[in-house]
Amino acid sequence: MNEAIRLKSVCKTFGTTKAVTDLDLTIPRGALYGFIGPNGAGKTTTIRMIMSILFPDTGDLSVLGQKSALDAKNRIGYLPEERGVYRKMRVGPFLTFMARLKGVPESEIPGRIKRGLERVGLADAERKRCEDLSKGTQQKVQFIATIIHHPDLLILDEPFSGLDPVSSRSLREMVLEEHARGATILFSTHVMPHAEELCDHVVMINKGKKVLDDPVADIQRRYDPRVIEFDPLDPQADLSTLRSIPEVEDIVRTDHGCKVVLHEGTSAPSVIPRLAIAVPPARIEIARPTLEEVFVKLVAA
Amino acid sequence: MKKILLVAAREFVATVSTKAFIIGLLIMPVMIGVSILIFPRLLNPRNFKAQGEVAIIDPSGRAIGDIRTAFSPERVTERREAQVRQVLNQAPPEVKQLATSQASPQMAAAMASATASSDLRLIERPPTADVQKEKSWLLEPTEVRRLALVVVHDNAVRSEDGKTYGSYDTYVPSNIDDRAMNEIQAAMQEALVNARTRESGLDRAKIESIVRVERGKSITVTKDSERSTIRGINGILPIFFVILMFMGVMTGGQSLLTSTVEEKSSRVMEVLLSALSPMELLAGKIIGQFGVSMIVLGLYIGIGLALLLSFALFGLINPWLVPYLGIFFVLSYLTYGSLMVSVGAVVNDMREAQSLMMPLMLVLTFPFWVWFPMSQNPNSAFSTIMSFIPPINSFAMLIRLTSTSPPPWWQVWASIGVGLFGVVAALWFASKIFKIGLLMYGKPPNFATLVRWARQA
16 A cells, blocks of 8 residues: 555535545655645545545545544645634643653653754754744644654644744654655645645646646646747847747847747747757757646636 | 643633632632621621600500519510520520520620610600690600600500400601511510500419410430420421532532633634543543532531531531432533533623523522422422422422421432433533534534534534
8 A cells, every 4th residue: 555645535514515526646755745726625525535634525545554544544644724722821732732642652752842842943943832933833833743743644734834934844843744754745835835845746636536646747847838038148139039939939128038839739948949040049059838827727617 | 542641631620720629619618607607697687776755645554554564674684684595595506505604705795786776765655645746746756766656545554345455556757667666566576565564463474374385395306316496497407418418519610611612712622632532521521620619518528417417417417419410410510511511602701601501590599599399399390390390309309308308218318310311411412512612713612502512513
């Protein structure tokens, strides 16, 4: 069994609203998957079904080889979108409580808490009340609680929301460390650069339906805009000569040069030498589609 | 099971380690102590000092001498002391001993305040005074309060037919204190009886000694021992047990409600649900707060038993009542606690919880409305029916068990059976609502929606 998560034809309806429709999803062990989609697309509902907090109306689901996440909860780390801490509890007892719930051996708990807090720069926070911490610091504590039992599967729902850039980077590093340790990671976000930066595979859903499920590189290839960014060496050069190349469909002027739009099916690298011969370039670069562009394109469609 | 106990332990520690809980726990014994030591002195009717003027018109002039004597401060004091002695005679021997002991300055002060003398000034009006004119005297604004105008009937002392006597009329301003009225009536009663006996040539002291029958000694006989009968305790025992159980249920139930609302509002709920199932969370919370309730109940029962032991009154309570209190408390706590935790699960804050709690609180306080008729008629049709309607049945059966006519044993156990059914139904309802409500935010559902959820889940 090499799948960490497998969903087959999963549907979930709330009243008359179809939150998730006929969703198939397979996440292999050790993968780092991004789960993207606009607000209200069904990401959180899907994650809650994976976590057995909600149950699908129809369809099959397995998590770490179990029919229900309830049977594998001690091997799963889950950072929900709606997350919080016991405000009146101190950080140490809160993490201890979470570690015990996750079945961490009693003798290992103090060490894991100490190392976790040191890792996020909160070595002196153990005796502080949670309510005395800033929101960002509370999120760091929540993340430690999520990974304190060294889970095999880490599910993070909008983990970067509300974090400042420094905290966001720190959390990104910790996610990658967990991945390097061998954990399978699924995280949802609607901030595309985060997904692009972290994931090797992206699943996108819109209105409860899966619209994309591919490696990031494949997506970029498939949604290649067939555009080459071209800045001439001589700013006064006549760029219209580029139109004489048969593969070029259009030339769009920019501040420093132009964007060369190619005909469909054209391989951009094969055109570059001829462009360089036609007009000596200062910069020539194949434009890659961002996930954001793909996201907007798919959602708009 | 381990996770349930972890949640229970956290709930218990989080609740009992708060200042609010500790203060709340201690405030009741303090309030009881205060009410025992201070309130009787503040509210004692005999502590009242009647002050003011009383005008007397005695057309026959036969009673005025006795009226003067009866209104003298010495006689007022003597009458009050006699009243206090009468009350003490009905008290348990230990209390009587404590009250009469010189070693208790507080009790001496209480006795002194209980017999505070009055300051009633008698204004004698001419026998021919016009009553209508004298009435206006009552309403004249003066510094000294005018309490009453008393007009003695012509035949109040000497009977015209040798059988029936007249009495007296009292005219008072609108704001007269009842206790002052009682003082005046007691003095007039004494004065007229004295005047009549003298007029008839009788010896009042002798008549009184003939008609007075001292209350005889009453002994309560049990299998193991005998003790002086203490009256009144059987009347207050049912409400005492109802209050005890109510406090236990409310402490645990209220904590369940607030902790669930807090977990929801602080968004820690879903974090917990990543580690355990809703049912484990529900069970842990109910068990944890049960421990909190047991602390409250244990403390108050302990204080009660310690007081009974210190006054050698332990035999007043049937020891079997304590385990029955335990059984009915568990049934009641589980029923109300389940319903309260489900309310906590569906609301976003305590303000929203109030409206859903209203019907629950009405049911929970219902025993306070009916305890008296039920304890007076513990085997009436109403009492019997109440004993089989959960969740009221636990309170109803406890009232009946602590009454003077306990119900048949089969009814007690049938009521426990019905209570168990109520517990199962409440837990079932709570489990459905809890599971759905936990992650619901926004507008709280109404009662009909809750029922629909329970049926759908």
